[in-house]
Amino acid sequence: MNRPLHRQPSCLAPVLLLALSATTGCPYTGNNGKNNGDSAVNPLRIETQSVVSDSGGVITLSLDVQDGERFQVVQDDGKGGVVFTDSLTDPSGTKVLDWQDWQTSKYSYTEAVYGAKYANTTNWPIREEDGPTRGGTWTFVGDTLKSNYSQKPNEPVDITIAYRKDADPTHGAVHVIVAYCTGVDSDPEVVRGVEAAVATWTQIWAAFGITLTVDYAEIALDPALPNTSDGEQAYQDLAAQYDDHPLIEVIGDSIAGDLTILGETSAIPGPMAATQITAVEVSWMGHAGGNGNFSDGEIQMMGETMAHETGHFLGMFHPVEDGWQYWDYLDDTEDCTNQNTCEADLGSNLMFPYTICTTFTSCDPQQDLSPKQVGIMLNYVGVE
Amino acid sequence: MRTLLSSGLVFATLLASPPTALAGPPVAAPDTITAANGVVLTNTDPVITAFRSRDAVSCGSLPSDPDLAAKLDAIAEADIAPSWVPMRAATCLGELYANDARFADWVGPWFSDDDRGGLAVAVLDGTRSDATAQQRLAPLALAATGRWAPILARHLR
Ligand SMILES: [Zn+2]
Numbered sequence: 001m002n003r004p005l006h007r008q009p010s011c012l013a014p015v016l017l018l019a020l021s022a023t024t025g026c027p028y029t030g031n032n033g034k035n036n037g038d039s040a041v042n043p044l045r046i047e048t049q050s051v052v053s054d055s056g057g058v059i060t061l062s063l064d065v066q067d068g069e070r071f072q073v074v075q076d077d078g079k080g081g082v083v084f085t086d087s088l089t090d091p092s093g094t095k096v097l098d099w100q101d102w103q104t105s106k107y108s109y110t111e112a113v114y115g116a117k118y119a120n121t122t123n124w125p126i127r128e129e130d131g132p133t134r135g136g137t138w139t140f141v142g143d144t145l146k147s148n149y150s151q152k153p154n155e156p157v158d159i160t161i162a163y164r165k166d167a168d169p170t171h172g173a174v175h176v177i178v179a180y181c182t183g184v185d186s187d188p189e190v191v192r193g194v195e196a197a198v199a200t201w202t203q204i205w206a207a208f209g210i211t212l213t214v215d216y217a218e219i220a221l222d223p224a225l226p227n228t229s230d231g232e233q234a235y236q237d238l239a240a241q242y243d244d245h246p247l248i249e250v251i252g253d254s255i256a257g258d259l260t261i262l263g264e265t266s267a268i269p270g271p272m273a274a275t276q277i278t279a280v281e282v283s284w285m286g287h288a289g290g291n292g293n294f295s296d297g298e299i300q301m302m303g304e305t306m307a308h309e310t311g312h313f314l315g316m317f318h319p320v321e322d323g324w325q326y327w328d329y330l331d332d333t334e335d336c337t338n339q340n341t342c343e344a345d346l347g348s349n350l351m352f353p354y355t356i357c358t359t360f361t362s363c364d365p366q367q368d369l370s371p372k373q374v375g376i377m378l379n380y381v382g383v384e
Numbered sequence: 385m386r387t388l389l390s391s392g393l394v395f396a397t398l399l400a401s402p403p404t405a406l407a408g409p410p411v412a413a414p415d416t417i418t419a420a421n422g423v424v425l426t427n428t429d430p431v432i433t434a435f436r437s438r439d440a441v442s443c444g445s446l447p448s449d450p451d452l453a454a455k456l457d458a459i460a461e462a463d464i465a466p467s468w469v470p471m472r473a474a475t476c477l478g479e480l481y482a483n484d485a486r487f488a489d490w491v492g493p494w495f496s497d498d499d500r501g502g503l504a505v506a507v508l509d510g511t512r513s514d515a516t517a518q519q520r521l522a523p524l525a526l527a528a529t530g531r532w533a534p535i536l537a538r539h540l541r
Binding site: 183187222223224253254257258259260261262263264285286287288289290291292295297298301304305308322352353354355356357358359360361362363 | 415417425427433435436437438439440441442443460462463464465466467468470471472474475476494498499500501502503505506509510512531532534535538539541
């Protein structure tokens with residue numbers, strides 16, 4: 001991923017007032033209801049609200065969080081406007097997330113504080129050491145912004161808040177919908193390659209305690225995909241068909257008409273609520289190469305791309321960015337400062353920014369994750 | 385993935401170290417390729433390294449090169465892993481050099497070769513913002529047959 005556009009200081013705004021235009025509290029009783037009778041376990045509950053930002057473009061929400069619950073706030077503008085996360089404050093009044101801490105930081109924590117078009121996702125806790133959450137009333141402050149990042153007052157936004165608490169926080173399960181764009185699954189070689197790559201991805205994540213359940217679908221969309229961050233109504237419509245908030249993995253020919261893009265996530269993290277950016281995109285053609293046929297090595301590469309891009313969607317950054325000056329905010333991935341040490345220390349990591357190929361035709365597997373990287377994925381509320 | 389015969393390229397490969405006797409260490413893989421257009425590539429070429437990124441690569445910010453067009457053609461034609469390296473080279477060739485005098489000779493054969501149809505799609509995508517280049521490539525794309533024909537057709541703007 002490229003480093004995102006940082007918020008301009010002009011959008012500093014005092015927190016004014018909550019402007020709820022309507023509230024449609026909606027306890028979720030979908031198929032995640034594997035309630036085993038243990039009241040300490042909350043499979044998933046969802047609240048939705050329609051709000052309007054105040055005259056300063058500010059949205060303030062109160063979240064009723066139970067002890068140990070993970071939660072995710074999705075602000076959905078729905079029209080391509082920018083939504084932004086200002087701060088998150090715990091019940092003791094401690095600001096645990098403040099956008100100002102991250103604008104010029106060398107460390108990447110969450111893109112929520114950079115703002116996003118269509119939908120912005122704040123998942124908490126982010127890292128293992130950010131949890132477990134304290135029960136009580138948490139305060140979330142967000143903003144609606146114009147494309148130049150100045151405030152956009154009185155803007156309607158749909159809010160989805162998901163809460164989850166699991167019996168076993170060391171393992172996770174994810175439902176994935178692999179969706180073929182129109183006509184793509186009529187090519188047997190593409191279907192073979194995609195299914196084999198999904199098996200590789202499943203294997204990579206299983207090694208870290210995350211189990212994938214995969215279903216295949218079709219999506220009525222031109223295989224020349226748009227950028228995920230540009231918003232696509234078909235993604236929202238597909239995601240809305242499922243009660244359990246699966247990850248949507250879209251298979252197309254190319255992304256943004258550009259075969260230099262292999263796969264793309266809409267945001268770090270992406271939203272589990274059904275929005276126009278609820279998707280990870282993968283180009284089958286970029287992986288199959290000029291002859292369009294998948295070798296074993298190409299299948300492995302596509303499986304790694306799926307795991308890498310979806311890893312971004314669940315909140316993981318690259319452990320180091322190419323250029324060696326920006327790092328993820330984890331203390332068990334080395335803050336290396338030059339190519340040699342970065343490749344030596346982190347080159348086998350799934351989230352390393354590029355592949356390492358010691359010969360023209362042979363690239364090293366990149367399937368490792370540090371315990372704290374896995375912790376980020378397990379904290380994503382869409383992971384059961 | 386791409387064979388020398390089907391690509392029409394002749395690669396002169398140099399061994400990094402000479403073959404050793406039986407039971408010795410494995411022969412080192414060649415680390416240079418001389419492409420048909422004369423460009424000599426090394427496995428650590430900065431352009432190849434840039435194309436090995438997992439995430440998006442911008443054609444406009446590739447490392448500078450005395451003849452980047454020829455290098456992109458050489459990379460596109462070569463057997464280089466990951467497979468997206470040649471595909472990205474073809475895309476950038478279309479995006480940056482559709483008006484180069486050598487362009488048609490380089491990319492034309494891709495449109496009628498099953499083993500290089502993906503490169504033809506990539507070069508079409510690279511010219512997506514260049515109506516003139518798309519017009520020049522359209523007859524080649526529409527004349528394609530076989531598996532790539534419908535794919536090429538849907539990548540014409
Ligand atoms: Zn990445």
